[in-house]
Amino acid sequence: MNATLAVVGYYEPWWIQIIKAIVIFAVALQLVPIVLLAERKLMGRMQGRYGPNRVGPYGLLQPLADILKLLTKEQFRPATSVGVLFKVAPVISILTAVAAFAIIPFGDAQDIFGTRVGLYGVDVSIGPLYLFAFGAIAFYGIMLGGWSSGSKYSFLGAMRGAAQLISYEVSQGLALLGVIFTSQTLSLTGIVHAQGGMWYVVPQFVGFLIFLVAGFAETNRAPFDLTEADAELVGGYNTEFGGGPFASYYFAEYLNVLVVSGITTTIFLGGWLLPFGIHPPGWVDPFVVLFKMGLITFLFIWVRATLPRLRYDQLMSFGWKVLLPLATLNALVTAILVVVTH
């Protein structure tokens, strides 16, 4: 018996893999400042103000100024911090975020100058599992960052982050189960292909909502930003970080938002597919995916501007008493329906 753990669709030469890795990293690097600016601008509008509009035309250079400011700051380390971990923690955060970005398919495999190239980093046959694996490692970034700072606030933030991630990862996984039952595949491109008839947001609407809510919690975004909780924990796990390391955490947070948007797009919103049977040429696919990701990211920002932060016990009871039973029920009902209809 062939003991293959995961099948990766390696039909591309090694140099294409390298080029794709660079392109994905570059795209991720360019998208984050856009999301950063969009968030500040949109939240401004939602609060009846303009948002940043001083740096450059319409404040377009604001993220550049922010990043420059952060990178030119003094490298500072509290005396109580644990040196190596303090340095490594932000790196883990950013690494897992970029790694998770690699599996988001931006389009089908297509011919570019006679070479068959898939518009994604890797098409792993264990797509969602890969995602959860990196999500679990990402939690080390927060946990180690909070613990190695040697500060109460950071530690409290990290503990909250740990509890939150564990609680919501379960529901997130169960929410995806319905989709996986229906599509009979774990490959993300396979899931997109299975949505040719109807996007999974319609038959799996409950799963979509659960995944989205759990996604908010996984990215530590409002209303689940207890890890940061500026008012009570002065920034939570990243209190003691400044300059470059803080920029890494910041970058990772927004990249995680993009990853969750991308995964939601792929799994529930039909990836690069357009509704009403429109089949555009291949080069349109990435733009379709980016547009759908933009919509979900807008929802992230919208929710952040709307909902107040949950209390810790509310967060726990919502995760375990509402989301988890709902996700289980959703998976169960889908399983029964799949068995009955096949």
Next chain:
Amino acid sequence: MAWTPGEDVVEVVRAPAPGAAGGLYRSFGETLRGLKTTFARIIEGPVTIQYPEEKVPVYPRFRGRHKLHRFEDTGLEKCVGCSLCAAACPADCIRVVAAENTPDNRVSAGERYAAVYEINLSRCIFCGYCEVACPFDAITMGHEYELSDYSRTDLIFTKEMLLAEPLERTPLRKEGE
């Protein structure tokens, strides 16, 4: 036995207890209502005023920086150096030194004129008592409110500065605005 409030006790209306399907539905509905509220703010547009570029128009009776006046026909100063403004000033920020008008040096319409007229704007509380006290309407409160400066001595306004028109005019609020 449960305590029963009297007739005069106002009942507090409480939200239904959380939990169950009703609570889920309610929180979901309220979330959507909140989302609607924030989205309506985008359509409504910002309400902030871009201050240095855009200024709030002042009311006609707004009490800003003082102005000294001249007679429009003769060009003589209205101030006769009586020091009533200095006497009325609760912050004690006006300093007047009067001098006699002579036929070849005629500065004001009266017998005397203000040789020195200084207002220390770092002490002024903009109460407008000087304006009330003045028998000749020589000093009035203007509409200027952008008075910050780099040093305290620059905030002592001399007679020439108070007589001159302000460099930048503050927009005046129109009738009914």
